[in-house]
Amino acid sequence: MPPPNTSWPLALSFTLLLALNLLIAPHAVHAQLRGRVGPTTSTAAKRASKVCSVLDHGATASKSSDIGPALVAAFAACKSGGTIYVPPGEYGMSTWVSLSGGQGWALQLDGVIYRTGTAGGNMIYIEKAKDVEVYSSTSQGAIQGNGFEYHKDNKNGCRILRLSHVQDFSIHDLALVDSPLFHLFLESTTNGEIYNLIVRGGNKGGLDGIDVSGANMWLHDIEVSNRDECVTIKDPSQYMLIENIYCNWSGGCAMGSLGGSAIDIHDIRFDKVYSANCNQMFMIKSNGGGGTVRDCSFDNFVGRHNAYTLDIDANWSQLKKAAGDGVLFRYLNFTGWHGSCSDGNRRAPVNIVCPDAKPCYGIRVSDFAVWTETGSKELYKCGNAYGEGVCLKGGAAVGGASLAGYAVTTMTVASAPSGWNAPTMAADLTTLGLSSSIPIPPVPTTFFPGATPYSKLAGGAAASAAAAKDRR
Ligand SMILES: *[C@@H]1O[C@H](CO)[C@@H](O)[C@H](O)[C@H]1NC(C)=O
Ligand SMILES: *[C@@H]1O[C@H](CO)[C@@H](O)[C@H](O)[C@H]1NC(C)=O
Numbered sequence: 001m002p003p004p005n006t007s008w009p010l011a012l013s014f015t016l017l018l019a020l021n022l023l024i025a026p027h028a029v030h031a032q033l034r035g036r037v038g039p040t041t042s043t044a045a046k047r048a049s050k051v052c053s054v055l056d057h058g059a060t061a062s063k064s065s066d067i068g069p070a071l072v073a074a075f076a077a078c079k080s081g082g083t084i085y086v087p088p089g090e091y092g093m094s095t096w097v098s099l100s101g102g103q104g105w106a107l108q109l110d111g112v113i114y115r116t117g118t119a120g121g122n123m124i125y126i127e128k129a130k131d132v133e134v135y136s137s138t139s140q141g142a143i144q145g146n147g148f149e150y151h152k153d154n155k156n157g158c159r160i161l162r163l164s165h166v167q168d169f170s171i172h173d174l175a176l177v178d179s180p181l182f183h184l185f186l187e188s189t190t191n192g193e194i195y196n197l198i199v200r201g202g203n204k205g206g207l208d209g210i211d212v213s214g215a216n217m218w219l220h221d222i223e224v225s226n227r228d229e230c231v232t233i234k235d236p237s238q239y240m241l242i243e244n245i246y247c248n249w250s251g252g253c254a255m256g257s258l259g260g261s262a263i264d265i266h267d268i269r270f271d272k273v274y275s276a277n278c279n280q281m282f283m284i285k286s287n288g289g290g291g292t293v294r295d296c297s298f299d300n301f302v303g304r305h306n307a308y309t310l311d312i313d314a315n316w317s318q319l320k321k322a323a324g325d326g327v328l329f330r331y332l333n334f335t336g337w338h339g340s341c342s343d344g345n346r347r348a349p350v351n352i353v354c355p356d357a358k359p360c361y362g363i364r365v366s367d368f369a370v371w372t373e374t375g376s377k378e379l380y381k382c383g384n385a386y387g388e389g390v391c392l393k394g395g396a397a398v399g400g401a402s403l404a405g406y407a408v409t410t411m412t413v414a415s416a417p418s419g420w421n422a423p424t425m426a427a428d429l430t431t432l433g434l435s436s437s438i439p440i441p442p443v444p445t446t447f448f449p450g451a452t453p454y455s456k457l458a459g460g461a462a463a464s465a466a467a468a469k470d471r472r
């Protein structure tokens with residue numbers, strides 16, 4: 001393990017942040033994060049300062065209306081501090097909104113917004129804002145993208161929600177359903193907390209659940225169903241903790257694809273990820289390029305009926321080869337992987353293929369027990385990869401300079417590894433829609449076998465009563 005690259009002034013401000021966090025944030029800071037996450041002004045303080053209801057800015061609660069202009073107007077009135085409020089009810093949305101700037105505002109979405117417009121882009125785009133909370137106080141707020149209207153003709157449309165350069169924020173207690181394209185896209189976001197969220201998309205590629213880049217982000221207690229990214233780290237990203245994730249029929253969680261020449265991803269931890277009927281349990285995908293992915297851990301993964309399992313593929317054929325020797329992977333830990341995969345002889349549950357010109361090192365795989373659901377043997381494959389466990393070449397776990405590349409070696413596992421059988425989730429998906437409307441699901445109350453979410457649903461009894469009082 002290399003020394004932490006924290007300089008003294010940074011360490012000092014980190015201590016201050018920690019102290020602040022104790023005063024403001026409801027959650028403790030986790031070691032993986034670099035400081036506090038979430039909005040700096042409380043939900044109640046924002047409401048107390050000002051409430052800008054869309055109903056007072058021209059909206060009508062009707063699926064055939066357009067909430068777009070009213071959202072823009074309510075935002076203008078509350079963006080310097082207050083709560084933009086969408087009361088319970090159904091709203092159509094035919095024009096998209098860009099909520100740019102502002103500070104100390106919340107978007108309280110207790111109603112359901114139905115996409116009716118057909119433009120590309122993003123239904124709701126939030127940028128350059130600080131101290132923001134996007135949530136439903138009843139846990140029943142949702143955005144229904146009705147993507148099936150495109151997907152049945154093999155077409156795509158807009159994204160549902162995109163945040164860019166937003167800091168000190170949270171998104172929680174919402175359902176994002178059937179996006180015509182990506183569901184939640186977070187780029188260059190910092191100090192964010194995303195939780196108690198359900199994403200349910202269509203059964204085809206390109207309909208990503210959550211893509212995130214930035215720093216100091218805590219994503220937890222999230223369920224994604226779709227056929228592409230579940231929760232995926234994009235470049236550049238640092239200090240992120242992703243835990244209690246349920247990929248309930250999905251592409252699976254990943255990093256990538258990493259096509260740049262200066263990839264900079266480090267200090268990311270995934271913990272307690274449950275994947276059923278996914279393309280992979282975890283994949284890091286690149287092809288050429290440059291830069292580094294380092295000091296990350298992937299702990300306590302449970303899988304069932306996934307095509308790929310642990311897959312580092314620096315020769316990823318679906319990505320056009322980028323200029324450069326390849327991305328350097330070093331100090332990546334994979335610990336506590338259990339469950340089964342569809343066919344471990346056809347698709348090796350361990351596939352660690354690093355770049356030919358940049359062998360990876362310090363890769364550790366331990367307590368790995370994933371057995372095949374088909375046949376009686378499975379394969380582990382490693383190429384250009386050094387570290388400890390499975391088929392990794394040992395002896396150079398902490399090395400780095402001048403490690404020789406080597407061709408893929410295959411290890412055959414002919415009996416079930418002990419302890420592979422892991423608990424499943426009661427409600428695993430068996431089918432996923434594409435050509436018909438996808439119902440809005442409730443926000444679940446569990447996301448990993450045996451794990452209790454960090455926060456209760458906002459829409460408990462007290463919260464629902466408060467929301468009812470607000471109805472007008
Ligand atoms: C990986 O595991 C080793 C050995 O337990 C530990 O020293 C190191 O800190 C871990 N690295 C990460 C990034 O978790
Ligand atoms: C990666 O792809 C290149 C080009 O196809 C090939 O020559 C090389 O052997 C591959 N590396 C590994 C480790 O399989």
Ligand SMILES: *[C@@H]1O[C@H](CO)[C@@H](O)[C@H](O)[C@H]1NC(C)=O
Nearest residue numbers: 225248427428429430431444
């Ligand atoms: C997983 O998806 C299926 C199908 O939509 C649904 O019936 C099930 O309730 C989901 N599981 C959970 C925990 O939400």
